Amino acid sequence: MxxxxxxxxxxxxxxxxxxxxxxxxxxxxxxxxxxxxxxxxxxxxxxxxxxxxxxxxxxxxxxxxxxxxxxxxxxxxxxxxxxxxxxxxxxxxxxxxxxxxxxxxxxxxxxxxxxxxxxxxxxxxxxxxxxxxxxxxxxxxxxxxxxxxxxxxxxxxxxxxxxxxxxxxxxxxxxxxxxxxxxxxxxxxxxxxxxxxxxxxxxxxxxxxxxxxxxxxxxxxxxxxxxxxxxxxxxxxxxxxxxxxxxxxxxxxxxxxxxxxxxxxxxxGVENIHSKENELVKYALKELTTIPNIEVYGPKDSDKIIGVVSFNIKDKRAEYISFELDSKFNIMVRSGLHCAPNAHDLIGTKEIGAVRIGIGYFNSTDEIQTFIDALKIIAQK
The missing domain is CATH 3.40.640.10 (Type I PLP-dependent aspartate aminotransferase-like (Major domain))
Incomplete structure (x- = not known):
């Protein structure tokens, strides 16, 4: 899937x-x-x-x-x-x-x-x-x-x-x-x-x-x-x-x-669900720092956020990244303004949007790593 x-x-x-x-x-x-x-x-x-x-x-x-x-x-x-x-x-x-x-x-x-x-x-x-x-x-x-x-x-x-x-x-x-x-x-x-x-x-x-x-x-x-x-x-x-x-x-x-x-x-148990998602977010935030020319928005502390991480890669349009992830690697993410233009205005991306990953309870560390590996390939193109 x-x-x-x-x-x-x-x-x-x-x-x-x-x-x-x-x-x-x-x-x-x-x-x-x-x-x-x-x-x-x-x-x-x-x-x-x-x-x-x-x-x-x-x-x-x-x-x-x-x-x-x-x-x-x-x-x-x-x-x-x-x-x-x-x-x-x-x-x-x-x-x-x-x-x-x-x-x-x-x-x-x-x-x-x-x-x-x-x-x-x-x-x-x-x-x-x-x-x-x-x-x-x-x-x-x-x-x-x-x-x-x-x-x-x-x-x-x-x-x-x-x-x-x-x-x-x-x-x-x-x-x-x-x-x-x-x-x-x-x-x-x-x-x-x-x-x-x-x-x-x-x-x-x-x-x-x-x-x-x-x-x-x-x-x-x-x-x-x-x-x-x-x-x-x-x-x-x-x-x-x-x-x-x-x-x-x-x-x-x-x-x-x-x-x-x-x-x-x-x-x-909500606490268990939150704990698992928190660990996945923590792993994703750590691994995203290994991507060349990436800018990750928002707090870099998994305890301060829920399972949402937005980013851009220099000289790569958000729509291009999401398209490549989908068409080449079968990885589904979201790009654009996410129906929240005021938040994008806050981080200076209202004109360009951003790539967003939404991590859920049924995701795994292996899936996050596969996403990171795919992102590295796209970033280096």
Whole structure:
């Protein structure tokens, strides 16, 4: 199957249990959740609830009803931002955000006249939390931070940011796309009000799954209205969770696959997953220094990043390197701006992009070494 090093985009391969769970459900059940009282529909309800509970357990949360399922983390983030922010509000965010956050904020700036403060970061992606405290205004209604950059891998000081947000009674929204499932997260310890997650990255689940964990008692207006399977005579969206923010038919087969992935992660242990990935990143960072004319971006300490490493080689276009790796060596990496132009602006690569490797739980040291050997050949051409 070649060597897959694009786990920051989507994890691959998935545990066999994930595909088997989706197949078994599609063949032997196939019913909607929350829409019927017959046995198979009740079984769908149970499977979806178990997935909610597994998500909650994974971040030390105790109310599965406040685990909201969406189609992906982009929808999750839009749901939270559009649901909270109103005309003229102020938002604080990082300089590393993915377009899932940044484009939404810029659209709200244009359409609802919100104001945005981007907290500066060092070239390695480090954020000084004192800058956040200094940026708070009377109309600051939301703080949004990525947990780890999808370009530099840099882990942000979420716990400290959460403490500041809590002190000022400002909701704190965390984009955990790159970390949830591969890095321990305690929603209470980190003072996270809203955790946005996606199923298809480190959670090892199917595409088309994601959601929010709501450790938050404030109001979030629904992004959509429609059928929920209950209170059908009521003409407005229900005001209780999860129905308030979930409408239409859920991706039950995808959620069933996600449930299987979550059970696998629970069995393996997040700490063990993180430890293995950390060792692979450490090895990759060490070996990349042997490549001629290479510039590696972000921290060079595996304890400061998740499994993301970006680089360029002098006089070699990022697209050329990724093409050569794929066509000559069957090694899959990502090149370009990675949907995060602000992060590339920070490191001076907005015009040229970079090559990115995304290391996952199913990679091996041998695969990393094969990648390094191939890169040496390309670098010396």
């Amino acid at each position: 070649g060597i897959y090093l694009d786990n920051a985009a989507t994890s691959y391969p998935k545990p066999n249990d994930v595909a088997e769970a989706v197949y078994e459900f599609m063949i032997n059940n196939g019913t909607t959740s929350g829409r019927g009282s017959y046995k198979k529909a009740m079984e769908s309800d149970r499977l979806v609830y178990e997935a909610r509970k597994l998500i909650a357990d994974l971040c030390n949360f105790d109310d599965p009803k406040r685990v909201i399922f969406t189609s992906n983390i982009t929808e999750s983030l839009n749901l939270a931002m559009y649901g909270i922010l109103e005309e003229g509000d102020h938002v604080i965010t990082s300089s590393l955000e993915h377009n899932a956050v940044w484009r939404c904020l810029k659209t709200l700036e244009r359409d609802k006249n919100i104001s945005i403060t981007q907290i500066p970061a060092s070239k390695e992606g480090y954020t000084d939390v004192s800058d956040i405290r200094k940026s708070i205004r009377a109309n600051t209604k939301l703080i949004i931070f990525t947990h780890a950059s999808n370009v530099l891998g840099t882990i942000q000081p979420i716990r400290e940011i959460g403490e500041i947000a809590k002190e000022h009674n400002i909701p704190f929204l965390v984009d955990a796309a790159q970390t949830f499932g591969a890095y321990p997260i305690d929603i209470k310890k980190y003072n996270i009000d809203i955790l946005a997650f996606t199923g298809h990255k480190s959670l090892l689940g199917p595409m088309g799954t994601g959601g929010l964990v709501l450790n938050y008692n404030g109001n979030i207006n629904p992004l959509k209205s429609g059928g929920t399977g209950g209170d059908s005579a009521y003409e407005y969206q229900p005001d209780y969770y999860p129905n308030k923010l979930e409408t239409g038919t859920l991706n039950v087969s995808g959620i069933v696959g996600l449930r299987a992935a979550l059970k696998y992660i629970k069995q393996e």
